Amino acid sequence: MTDVDTRRFLAGESAALVRALPSSLVDLLVDALEHAAVADSAVVRARIINDFSNPHYRSLVFTFLDQWRARAPDVSAEAVALSLMAAEQCEKAHQGGQSIELVWTGPDVGQIPLRRTEQAILQVIECASRRLTIVSYAVYNIPHIREALVRAAQKGVVINVVLETPDKLETENAYCTLKALGPAVASRCSVYLWPLDKRSRDGSGKAGLLHVKCAVSDANRLPLTSANLTEYAFTVNMELGLLVTGGELPGKVENHFARLIQNGILAKL
Numbered sequence: 001m002t003d004v005d006t007r008r009f010l011a012g013e014s015a016a017l018v019r020a021l022p023s024s025l026v027d028l029l030v031d032a033l034e035h036a037a038v039a040d041s042a043v044v045r046a047r048i049i050n051d052f053s054n055p056h057y058r059s060l061v062f063t064f065l066d067q068w069r070a071r072a073p074d075v076s077a078e079a080v081a082l083s084l085m086a087a088e089q090c091e092k093a094h095q096g097g098q099s100i101e102l103v104w105t106g107p108d109v110g111q112i113p114l115r116r117t118e119q120a121i122l123q124v125i126e127c128a129s130r131r132l133t134i135v136s137y138a139v140y141n142i143p144h145i146r147e148a149l150v151r152a153a154q155k156g157v158v159i160n161v162v163l164e165t166p167d168k169l170e171t172e173n174a175y176c177t178l179k180a181l182g183p184a185v186a187s188r189c190s191v192y193l194w195p196l197d198k199r200s201r202d203g204s205g206k207a208g209l210l211h212v213k214c215a216v217s218d219a220n221r222l223p224l225t226s227a228n229l230t231e232y233a234f235t236v237n238m239e240l241g242l243l244v245t246g247g248e249l250p251g252k253v254e255n256h257f258a259r260l261i262q263n264g265i266l267a268k269l
Contacts, residue, residue: 006074009067009072010075010079010080011087013064014064014083014084014086014087015087015090017087019091019130020060022057022254023092023219023251024259025057026084030084030088032047032051033080033081033084035047048061053262057158092248098246099244100242100244100245101113101242101243102114102241103115103117103225103239103240104117105118105234105239106237106238117241120223120243121215122144123243124221124222124223125149125152126152127218127221128221129155131160131217131218131219131254132157132158132160132215132216132217133162133215133254134149134229135161135210135212135213135215137212137228138164139177139230140228140231140232141230141231142181142229142231146184150184150185150188154188160192160257161181161185161191162191162194162210163178163191164177164194191269192261194265194267195267198266213225216253219250219254219255220246222243222245222249222250222253225241225242226240
């Protein structure tokens with residue numbers, strides 16, 4: 001392999017990895033590479049085992065490191081880090097344009113263009129090609145969302161679902177929430193809860209709630225809404241939200257939840 005071929009190979013592999021990872025994990029990998037003294041992936045692999053909790057992301061990085069060692073062993077860790085940083089900046093520039101739409105459930109008075117809540121969430125799920133995070137307080141009777149999640153998982157999308165439970169002290173209620181998602185979804189996703197011992201409390205000792213309702217796909221699409229994942233929220237309630245496409249906000253939300261998982265604030269069920 002010539003020097004030009006090696007550079008092209010690293011550039012292509014770096015771009016593919018950056019598109020597949022949350023930017024917070026790219027930053028962790030870059031930091032590990034910058035602290036590696038030689039073009040040897042062993043030190044970097046040790047850091048990845050320690051810092052990457054998601055097995056899918058860890059596997060992607062290990063494959064990247066193996067390809068580097070096998071096909072470009074003379075390229076320094078510092079050069080690989082620079083390649084990743086350049087690819088990350090290009091990806092951010094590519095996603096830089098931002099659009100915002102109103103998302104609504106309720107009476108339509110025909111004054112402004114509105115996206116239906118379920119339609120917006122379905123679009124985000126169906127457009128996902130690599131990563132999808134969904135967060136909701138309540139889940140009930142959502143067959144279209146459930147089917148879309150299964151299709152996304154079958155395409156190879158890595159899906160994280162973050163849920164609240166009606167009574168956080170009763171573990172079986174977590175499984176009732178999973179029943180609403182359905183076994184086909186639960187078996188294909190990583191499901192996370194906010195443990196009671198990780199929550200802030202008021203003066204009387206009452207714990208906070210996981211009241212977020214959002215989804216984010218590929219650090220590029222983000223619906224923020226008052227609507228839970230329920231039939232009523234999609235049909236008869238009055239619910240309002242925004243669908244953000246492009247720009248920095250979707251990636252920031254994705255990275256925030258990735259950090260909550262990495263730091264153990266959200267625990268895998």
